[in-house]
Amino acid sequence: MINDFLRKYQEELISDKIQLKEDMDLLETKINEENKFLILLEESNESYFKEFTPRDINAKNNEKAEEVRLTLQDLNSKMDTLNQKMKFYDGRLVEINALLNNTAVVNRPAAENNNTNFVADNVSNSLDVIKNSLESIKDYVVLDPYRAKVELENIISSI
Numbered sequence: 522m523i524n525d526f527l528r529k530y531q532e533e534l535i536s537d538k539i540q541l542k543e544d545m546d547l548l549e550t551k552i553n554e555e556n557k558f559l560i561l562l563e564e565s566n567e568s569y570f571k572e573f574t575p576r577d578i579n580a581k582n583n584e585k586a587e588e589v590r591l592t593l594q595d596l597n598s599k600m601d602t603l604n605q606k607m608k609f610y611d612g613r614l615v616e617i618n619a620l621l622n623n624t625a626v627v628n629r630p631a632a633e634n635n636n637t638n639f640v641a642d643n644v645s646n647s648l649d650v651i652k653n654s655l656e657s658i659k660d661y662v663v664l665d666p667y668r669a670k671v672e673l674e675n676i677i678s679s680i
Contacts, residue, residue: 538610562586
């Protein structure tokens with residue numbers, strides 16, 4: 522029962538993490554676009570005949586560049602917040618994996634713990650679980666590569 526709850530919570534965290542990763546990718550794209558736009562504005566301000574004119578010919582570009590800098594600061598602070606959330610999800614997923622592994626050991630019958638073939642059975646069971654997990658990941662690779670990556674990381678951390 523606890524394992525079922527933990528697995529459902531783990532799935533929720535994974536889906537939230539996938540959504541967060543998509544949001545981070547969009548935000549990163551927007552930051553890159555704003556950086557390129559800022560570079561373009563700054564290059565347009567560096568005209569060769571600037572020293573020969575008595576007035577500021579690119580006042581609008583300067584204002585727009587300042588707006589873009591402020592926008593970039595805001596976007597970078599949002600990215601920092603999303604990175605903190607990602608670290609939270611990563612930490613929770615590690616904790617859940619540890620709990621799932623511990624509860625699996627605790628819930629085994631006592632007779633099995635005394636069995637001399639326990640180690641061989643445990644390795645065989647672990648390989649079966651890993652094989653089943655890999656088969657399910659095979660379906661995710663095409664449809665949701667990020668989730669497949671997360672699932673593979675979960676398998677690696679549980680080994």
